[in-house]
Amino acid sequence: MSRRIDHLVVAVRDLDQAAAFYKRLGFQVGARNRHPWGTENRIVQFRSSFIELITVGEGADIAPQTDRVFSFGAFVRDYLEEREGLAMLVLDSRDAKADAETFAEADIGTFDPFHFERKGTRPDGSEVHVAFSLAFAALPGSTKAGFFVCQQHYPENFWNPAFQSHDNKAEDIAVVALSAPDPDRCQSFLTVFTGVTPSSPSLHDLSYRLAGGHLDVMTPDDAGEVYGSVEAEMDQPSFVAFTVRIDDISRQAKWLDAAEIPFVHIGSRLIVPASAAMGVAIAFEAT
Numbered sequence: 001m002s003r004r005i006d007h008l009v010v011a012v013r014d015l016d017q018a019a020a021f022y023k024r025l026g027f028q029v030g031a032r033n034r035h036p037w038g039t040e041n042r043i044v045q046f047r048s049s050f051i052e053l054i055t056v057g058e059g060a061d062i063a064p065q066t067d068r069v070f071s072f073g074a075f076v077r078d079y080l081e082e083r084e085g086l087a088m089l090v091l092d093s094r095d096a097k098a099d100a101e102t103f104a105e106a107d108i109g110t111f112d113p114f115h116f117e118r119k120g121t122r123p124d125g126s127e128v129h130v131a132f133s134l135a136f137a138a139l140p141g142s143t144k145a146g147f148f149v150c151q152q153h154y155p156e157n158f159w160n161p162a163f164q165s166h167d168n169k170a171e172d173i174a175v176v177a178l179s180a181p182d183p184d185r186c187q188s189f190l191t192v193f194t195g196v197t198p199s200s201p202s203l204h205d206l207s208y209r210l211a212g213g214h215l216d217v218m219t220p221d222d223a224g225e226v227y228g229s230v231e232a233e234m235d236q237p238s239f240v241a242f243t244v245r246i247d248d249i250s251r252q253a254k255w256l257d258a259a260e261i262p263f264v265h266i267g268s269r270l271i272v273p274a275s276a277a278m279g280v281a282i283a284f285e286a287t
Contacts, residue, residue, distance in 0.1 A: 006049060075087070
């Protein structure tokens with residue numbers, strides 16, 4: 001069984017400003033949370049995936065990265081020193097320890113599994129306990145695209161239908177787009193990371209079918225054609241866009257018009273350009 005998209009890590013410099021923008025897009029945005037090492041997030045939750053808006057909080061105590069320890073905080077900090085945008089793709093895991101071993105055997109990650117816990121807040125304000133185990137992988141030649149899998153130990157405390165009700169009727173993340181100068185050079189890494197063999201929608205691009213969605217890998221030029229304005233790294237792989245499923249494109253167009261958020265229609269999608277959305281193009285497609 002292929003993995004599903006668990007969540008996307010969207011790095012932003014002003015967390016509350018980003019939350020306000022996502023609310024204008026029609027999403028419900030959760031309360032501010034803080035990780036033990038000092039990054040802070042606010043979450044947009046869907047049926048089986050979520051968007052993690054993240055920044056580096058005051059007084060953060062970020063550990064350095066080593067050959068055995070992937071520093072999530074350092075990755076986010078270093079990413080934000082150069083840009084905002086979609087920094088990391090996270091797939092689901094049933095056993096993060098086993099996944100870390102698989103990544104090590106395939107020579108795509110030498111990092112130990114990482115476990116952490118924090119308190120979460122329900123819509124009624126009550127606290128719940130959540131815990132996660134992560135296994136990281138590293139795409140050679142890229143410092144702007146992070147990859148890991150996430151095992152949730154108390155999913156009943158995290159997933160909550162009350163958080164999944166959005167004004168724009170968003171349902172789930174459907175597509176993640178990775179821009180790469182040479183998509184074929186990403187193929188072996190992504191085949192191990194996703195657990196699936198890619199299809200080739202064109203001579204130059206790749207697509208990995210995931211449970212309920214897919215990861216598309218394309219050249220910067222092709223990404224620009226598909227998503228309009230993107231902020232792609234020309235010399236290394238980087239995430240440039242994601243697509244969310246909604247039930248009514250025309251209603252979303254009216255919503256964005258009323259919110260004075262720029263967008264374009266490309267094919268069957270409605271797309272908010274990266275220049276207006278903190279470094280990542282946000283597409284909406286009908287269910």
